[in-house]
Amino acid sequence: MSKGVLLVNLGSPDSTDPKDVKKYLDEFLMDERVIDVPYWARTLLVRGIILNTRPKKSAEAYERIWWEEGSPLIVLSERLQAKVSELTSVPIALAMRYGKPSIKSGLQELHEKGVDEVLIFPLYPQFAMATTETILVLAEELRKKHYPQMQFTSVPAFYNHADYIRVLGTSISESLKGVEFDHLLFSYHGVPKRHIRKSDITKSHCKIDGSCCQTPSAAHQFCYRHQCYETTRLVAEYLGLEKGKYSVSFQSRLGFDPWLQPYTDRTIERKGLEGVKNLAIVTPAFVSDCLETLEEIAMEGKEIFEEVGGEKFTVVPCLNDRDDWVRVLSRWIDEWAKQEVTV
Numbered sequence: 001m002s003k004g005v006l007l008v009n010l011g012s013p014d015s016t017d018p019k020d021v022k023k024y025l026d027e028f029l030m031d032e033r034v035i036d037v038p039y040w041a042r043t044l045l046v047r048g049i050i051l052n053t054r055p056k057k058s059a060e061a062y063e064r065i066w067w068e069e070g071s072p073l074i075v076l077s078e079r080l081q082a083k084v085s086e087l088t089s090v091p092i093a094l095a096m097r098y099g100k101p102s103i104k105s106g107l108q109e110l111h112e113k114g115v116d117e118v119l120i121f122p123l124y125p126q127f128a129m130a131t132t133e134t135i136l137v138l139a140e141e142l143r144k145k146h147y148p149q150m151q152f153t154s155v156p157a158f159y160n161h162a163d164y165i166r167v168l169g170t171s172i173s174e175s176l177k178g179v180e181f182d183h184l185l186f187s188y189h190g191v192p193k194r195h196i197r198k199s200d201i202t203k204s205h206c207k208i209d210g211s212c213c214q215t216p217s218a219a220h221q222f223c224y225r226h227q228c229y230e231t232t233r234l235v236a237e238y239l240g241l242e243k244g245k246y247s248v249s250f251q252s253r254l255g256f257d258p259w260l261q262p263y264t265d266r267t268i269e270r271k272g273l274e275g276v277k278n279l280a281i282v283t284p285a286f287v288s289d290c291l292e293t294l295e296e297i298a299m300e301g302k303e304i305f306e307e308v309g310g311e312k313f314t315v316v317p318c319l320n321d322r323d324d325w326v327r328v329l330s331r332w333i334d335e336w337a338k339q340e341v342t343v
């Protein structure tokens with residue numbers, strides 16, 4: 001069999017035109033694993049309410065971060081794909097869950113290269129129903145419909161993998177070299193609390209309280225909250241950070257449901273009000289810088305912090321196409337490609 005890899009990231013609109021943003025948000029938010037309510041309710045909420053106002057506001061935000069070459073998330077993912085491809089002989093295609101290039105086009109590209117054994121590689125360190133799961137479900141639907149001869153394997157969440165922790169830890173220490181930060185905030189993309197309960201394979205573990213995520217459980221294989229806390233704990237250990245010097249928060253909530261807490265915007269404000277003058281932020285749920293890091297954190301977050309008396313706000317870039325990250329990805333891919341029998 002001939003092997004190939006499909007790297008999959010979230011995706012962006014084609015341009016900052018509100019019409020393109022609306023089309024992208026429609027595909028994204030109509031996904032039943034993102035807004036997980038019955039179809040009729042999702043249609044009413046997304047097409048009847050959210051898409052009437054959000055595209056204009058989001059388009060303005062995209063306008064503030066857009067690069068000449070296009071969306072930062074797409075450009076950075078393309079750079080990652082190109083650099084990883086240089087280090088491995090395995091064909092690597094790139095796809096986005098929403099927008100372009102699509103998962104279908106990525107699979108087609110691999111198919112045309114004679115690939116029939118594909119490693120689906122969701123570019124998310126922590127598992128979530130709204131990210132990893134929706135990629136795997138769509139890929140499998142496409143496989144059954146268009147490429148029944150293909151075999152798929154997927155890369156599991158790598159939130160606690162020693163290589164990932166080392167690269168993330170190194171990127172943080174490099175960014176904060178010479179920076180006298182009072183507090184390091186680990187800000188992860190949020191999800192509705194309901195998503196955590198739905199992904200609990202034990203159906204009884206995830207209470208979303210102070211202790212469930214620290215109590216060993218089979219549920220943690222699919223618990224986004226546990227995995228965020230573990231990434232944080234391991235990186236803090238790697239960096240030798242003292243307790244109290246760092247904390248976790250969750251950003252980008254949408255709608256009125258309760259999402260994972262504490263919320264990042266309120267945490268930034270509280271830290272400033274508590275007298276923190278130098279705040280550093282890292283966003284480990286994203287491997288590529290994007291709207292949520294470049295606009296929501298680096299612009300809005302900074303503004304919130306400065307309004308309440310904060311002085312220095314340092315944002316650690318995502319791993320993007322860092323050389324050590326590229327080396328790790330190509331090594332993982334080569335190790336998979338060398339295996340005789342895939343699992």
Ligand SMILES: C=CC1=C(C)c2cc3[nH]c(cc4nc(cc5[nH]c(cc1n2)c(C)c5CCC(=O)O)C(CCC(=O)O)=C4C)c(C)c3C=C
Pocket residue numbers: 010011012013025034035054058071073124128130131189190191192224252254285286289290291292
């Ligand atoms: C119910 C809504 C959403 C859930 C659940 C959600 C989970 C989730 N998202 C990411 C990663 C990214 N999200 C990005 C943008 C974005 N996310 C939502 C909504 C949900 N996300 C919206 C509506 C948007 C679009 C922008 C906006 O209108 O605010 C992005 C950036 C995309 C880009 O083009 O730069 C990323 C990346 C994760 C990791 C996650 C769950 C863990």
Ligand SMILES: [Fe+2]
Pocket residue numbers: 189252
């Ligand atoms: Fe999101």
Ligand SMILES: [Fe+2]
Pocket residue numbers: 205206207208209211212213214223225226
């Ligand atoms: Fe938990």
